[in-house]
Amino acid sequence: MIHKTVAILLCITTTLNLLAQNNPTTNSEFKPTITFRAMMQARFESSLTDSIDVASGKISSSAVRDNFRLRRAELRSDIKLNDHWSGVIRVQIPELKVSPASITTGRTLELAYFQYEYNDKFGIRGGHMRMPYELDELTYADELRMIDRGTTNKLFAGNSLVSYQPGLMVYGTFMKNKTPLSYYAGIFNASDRSLPYDVNSGKNVIGRLEFTPVKGLRLAGNVEYVAVIKNNNGASYGGDVSYIRDITQKLNLTLEGEYIAAPNVNQFNAATDSLKTLNNFPMTGYFGQALLKIKSNSKWSRIFEAGGKYEHTDPLTNVSGNLSQAFHTITGEIGFDFLTNNMARLQLNVIRTIYEQQSLTQTNNTFFVTQMQLKIGG
Numbered sequence: 591m592i593h594k595t596v597a598i599l600l601c602i603t604t605t606l607n608l609l610a611q612n613n614p615t616t617n618s619e620f621k622p623t624i625t626f627r628a629m630m631q632a633r634f635e636s637s638l639t640d641s642i643d644v645a646s647g648k649i650s651s652s653a654v655r656d657n658f659r660l661r662r663a664e665l666r667s668d669i670k671l672n673d674h675w676s677g678v679i680r681v682q683i684p685e686l687k688v689s690p691a692s693i694t695t696g697r698t699l700e701l702a703y704f705q706y707e708y709n710d711k712f713g714i715r716g717g718h719m720r721m722p723y724e725l726d727e728l729t730y731a732d733e734l735r736m737i738d739r740g741t742t743n744k745l746f747a748g749n750s751l752v753s754y755q756p757g758l759m760v761y762g763t764f765m766k767n768k769t770p771l772s773y774y775a776g777i778f779n780a781s782d783r784s785l786p787y788d789v790n791s792g793k794n795v796i797g798r799l800e801f802t803p804v805k806g807l808r809l810a811g812n813v814e815y816v817a818v819i820k821n822n823n824g825a826s827y828g829g830d831v832s833y834i835r836d837i838t839q840k841l842n843l844t845l846e847g848e849y850i851a852a853p854n855v856n857q858f859n860a861a862t863d864s865l866k867t868l869n870n871f872p873m874t875g876y877f878g879q880a881l882l883k884i885k886s887n888s889k890w891s892r893i894f895e896a897g898g899k900y901e902h903t904d905p906l907t908n909v910s911g912n913l914s915q916a917f918h919t920i921t922g923e924i925g926f927d928f929l930t931n932n933m934a935r936l937q938l939n940v941i942r943t944i945y946e947q948q949s950l951t952q953t954n955n956t957f958f959v960t961q962m963q964l965k966i967g968g
Contacts, residue, residue, distance in 0.1 A: 623670045627967030629732055631662040639955040647943070648951050660684050661961060662731060666701070677704040677717075699786055700754045711762040715776075718756050718786060722774035722798045723812050725830040725848045726877075727752040732932050735844060735881045736921050737939045737961050741903040742850060742875025749855040749873075751794070751814060751826055753783040759796075772800040780817065792817030806835035816853055816868070824868040826852030842883040844897075849876040854905055877901035881923065893927035914946040935963040 635657045637644040643653040666680040680701035703717030720727065726743040729735070747753040759776030780794035781787070795815040802808050814826040828850030836842050854873040858866060881897030904916035920942045928934040941957040948954065 618672050618674055620672055621670075625668045625967065627666040627668070627965070629662065629664050629666075629963065629965035630660070631731070631961055631963045632659070633661050633737070633959060633961035634658055636958045637955065638958055639953070642953070642955045644957070647955065647957075649953060664700070664731075666967075674706055674708065675704070676707075678702070702786075709762075710766050711764055713761050715759045715761065716757075718754060719759065721752055721755050721757070721778055721796055722759065722761070722776060723796050723814055723826075724752040724828070724850060725810070725832065725846060732935075732963060732965055735846070735879050735897060736899050736923050737937050737959050740875075740877050740899065740901045741917070741919050741943075742848075742877060742901060745873060745875065745903055745905055746826075746850070746852060747783055749852070750780045750782060751816065751852055751855070755779050755781065756786060756788075769804075770800070770802045774798040790818075792819070792823070806833055808832045812850070814852070816855065818853075818855055818858065818868055822866075822868050824853035826850070840885040842885070844881040844883075845879075847876070847878040850874070851907075857906060872907045873905050874907045875901065875903045879921075883927075891926045891928055892930055895923070895925040895927070897923045899923070917943055917945045919943050932963065933965055937961045937963070 635644050637653065637655040641649050641651070641653050642655070643650040644655055644657045661684075663683040664680055665683070666678065668676070668678055670676045678701045681698050682700050683698065685698065699718060701718060701720070703715050703719045705713055705715040707713035722728070724743055724746055726734075726739040727747070729739070743752065755778040757776050757778030759774060761772070761774045763770050763772040765771055775795075775797045777793050777795050779785075779788040780792060781789045794817055796812070797814075798810060798812045800808055800810040809829075809831055811829045812827060816824045816826055818824070828848060830848035830850075831846065833845040834842070851872060851874045853868045854871040855868075858868050858871045861871070877899060879897065879899035881895055883893050883895045885893055899919075899921040901919040901921075902916065903919065904914075906915050922940045923937065925935060925937040928936070938960045939958070941959065942954075943956075944954050945952060
């Protein structure tokens, strides 16, 4: 199957290259440049629910309810050799909290890839990169509407369906100056987040299309072939919409939503039934979020922001004989941008989680999280 997949990708690459022959970038002179960026996010987290541990979100007799944490400290270098060849290296210094927690090697590496761009319509990227899948995952950490990516994203990342992986991808944009249509097609290891090698023989194949019919509105669709074991594989699919526009000179509105479905690889692997099939372990998630930014002439704050997010996450959907594992997450957000381009940003979130079936280890809970972000280099 993998050999067929590689052959298909090569055919796609050749076809898109032929379609993109017009208007190539003409300046191929060797002019190397390198730029550096850095970002830090520090936060305070507090569980507002008795006996809920702030780190795990679960009931504990010795729950730690308050926590200071360095959420992220990253260094990035962008390398450009000419108008065609470039690359990126980015490392995350503190280890990120991810699930499952069984693999720890290599999580500091997030980006390490080269790319060749023939023109706007065709480029190829290889190495360790962000997989082109899932709206929250495709939003950079310094631009997240809420403090964190959502619970559905965490579930999908924990099942190796999104996040940072080694692989090969082709991409491009048609009608860039009118109604942009962008495509992404790639093949990836589908291992744990940021692991620089594969832990199984399977490879996941991803396709994504993005279309902007009018300025500010982007419609997108995703599909992913999920390879687990021979003759027992599945598929993930989803769609998302993003609307970002200036309402007035001082008001900017962001509206976004997504639905996504996939097989739960972890629960499939844990099942002991010899006749199990991947399609019998479905999981789903959807969310809607809004963020209003108000520009200010204040000397101490350039932008005030307020918003909210509702998310429904179901790790095992519509399976007969099983109690519901679904839960709902409601997030309220206010924030302040002290400098332009999120160079200095303070966010405050209240996060309420409601389970459809509570248990001895998890119950409805409320968290308060505040985060300070500083960055340089764009």
